[in-house]
Each structure stands twice: as structure tokens, then as C-alpha cells.
Amino acid sequence: MSERLETLKKARDRMIEDRDAHAKVLAAAFERDTAERARNKFVEMQALIDALYRAIKSEGTISGAN
Structure with missing residues (x-):
């Protein structure tokens, strides 16, 4: 997995945690x-x-094309 994809996933997970606090x-x-x-x-x-x-999703598509 590319570093960029991993960073995006970590950011998404962090934002989900923040969203859950507001919920x-x-x-x-x-x-x-x-x-x-x-x-x-x-x-x-x-x-x-x-x-x-x-x-x-876009990064996965781009990475899969290489």
C-alpha cells in the first residue's frame, strides 16, 4: 500500500472518531x-x-493501474 493511500486512510479513520464524538x-x-x-x-x-x-477510492484506482 502506498504511503499516500495509508495517510488518507489514517485521516479518514481520525475524522470518523471526531464525527462519532459529535454524534x-x-x-x-x-x-x-x-x-x-x-x-x-x-x-x-x-x-x-x-x-x-x-x-x-481514486488513489486505489490509480495505484491499481500501475
């Missing part, structure tokens, strides 16, 4: 301000995870 806040007792911040961060993190997933 826990959303699942807890409702506090408007806290929930709103957690929701916004969750959506932001999910967009980043999706982008990392696409990069990993």
Missing part, C-alpha cells in the same frame, strides 16, 4: 446551543469523510 453529543440530552454546534460539526466532518473516501 454522542447529538444523542445526549438536548441542549439547543450544544446540539446545534454538534450538528454543524457532524455535517462538516461527514463531508470531509466523504471526500477522503473518494480520494482513497
Whole structure:
């Protein structure tokens, strides 16, 4: 596995951990301000995870072509 692909996977795993922390806040007792911040961060993190997933898929395709 290339170093770039490994780095992307590590970044994705780290962002999943961060996203999970925000999900826990959303699942807890409702506090408007806290929930709103957690929701916004969750959506932001999910967009980043999706982008990392696409990069990993692309890198795998590129690496497989070589």
C-alpha cells in the first residue's frame, strides 16, 4: 500500500472518531446551543469523510493501474 493511500486512510479513520464524538453529543440530552454546534460539526466532518473516501477510492484506482 502506498504511503499516500495509508495517510488518507489514517485521516479518514481520525475524522470518523471526531464525527462519532459529535454524534454522542447529538444523542445526549438536548441542549439547543450544544446540539446545534454538534450538528454543524457532524455535517462538516461527514463531508470531509466523504471526500477522503473518494480520494482513497481514486488513489486505489490509480495505484491499481500501475
